[in-house]
Amino acid sequence: MSAMDALFTVQDEDTIVRQLNHHHANLPERMALAEAEQASATTATQIEEHKVEHLDLFRRQRRYEGEVAAVEDRLTELDTLLYGGTITSPKEAVAIQTEIGHLRQRLDSLEGTVLEVMEELEPVERLVSELDARGVLEAAVVEERRQELQAGEEVVDSEINEARARRSAAAGEVAPDVLARYERIAGGLGASTVVHFVGSDCTGCPYSMPAVEADRVRALPEGTLAECTECGRLVAR
Ligand SMILES: [Zn+2]
Structure with missing residues (x-):
């Protein structure tokens, strides 16, 4: 190769390296990975939001259930008192029966509220579990895209290295x-x-x-x- 041809070769290989660098930066696999990461991040945000909602409803359910249990305990207490044979005054018995009546109403209302909260909780629970499953799938896709990008980069990197080696050999023949x-x-x-x-x-x-x-x-x-x-x-x- 003449020195002049070698100089043209250096220029050709420099052009190839520039194009390969551009290709490396714009690999379709890079775009695909970015899209997969975006989808995964969106799902993660949704999961966070709905988990907060889920936790809030779950706590409300627990709180009302706690109140139900407390009212039931008190009713048992009053029943024992009323039928335990220790009450002697009819006035006292009437007072206890009145309280039992109020507590039964309270219990009905609380049980209704527990059911309402459970009905609200159910779709949120289903949604969170669907989102969780989607998140797992999307994480797998991200990993797959990452590997595809890595493979794509390796191909381009090796082409760049080859072009650089040819450039280096040609440059050795140029003054x-x-x-x-x-x-x-x-x-x-x-x-x-x-x-x-x-x-x-x-x-x-x-x-x-x-x-x-x-x-x-x-x-x-x-x-x-x-x-x-x-x-x-x-x-x-
Ligand atoms: Zn000119």
């Missing part, structure tokens, strides 16, 4: 000062940093070389590197 000139301006000119001299023009820019300059470049021995006075590209004679 260090030429390589330095190329690298100094390649950041701005990219894939057309080094261009061919065709006819009487630099093929990299839309301008025509001044005739005197074109004559000078044409007269250079083949394999010489000139610099376009119009665009600053390296022109290979």
Whole structure:
């Protein structure tokens, strides 16, 4: 490979590496992973919200059940008192019966409330368990997407490494000062940093070389590197 061909190879491989880096950053697997993560995060947020709701209802149910138990205890106490044979005054017996009547009403009302809360709790419970199951599935999808991305990245990474190895081998055949000139301006000119001299023009820019300059470049021995006075590209004679 001539030094000039080697310089073109360096440029070609640099272009390939740039494209591969772009491809690496824009892998469809990366987008797919981001979507899967988004879905999973949305479900996690929903689970949190409904778990708070669930806990709130669950506590209300427990509280009313506690009140039911307390009223039942008191009723048992009053029954024992009323039929235990220790009451002697009818007035006292009437007072106890009145309290029992009130407590039975209270008990009915509390039991109704417990049922209402349980009915409210049931769909929330079902929803939380559905969301939990969905969360598990979505976490598995995220993991799968992550592995697919990793596999995709590995393919591109290995292509980048191969291009870099070819670039490095070609760069070894280019004079260090030429390589330095190329690298100094390649950041701005990219894939057309080094261009061919065709006819009487630099093929990299839309301008025509001044005739005197074109004559000078044409007269250079083949394999010489000139610099376009119009665009600053390296022109290979
Ligand atoms: Zn030019």
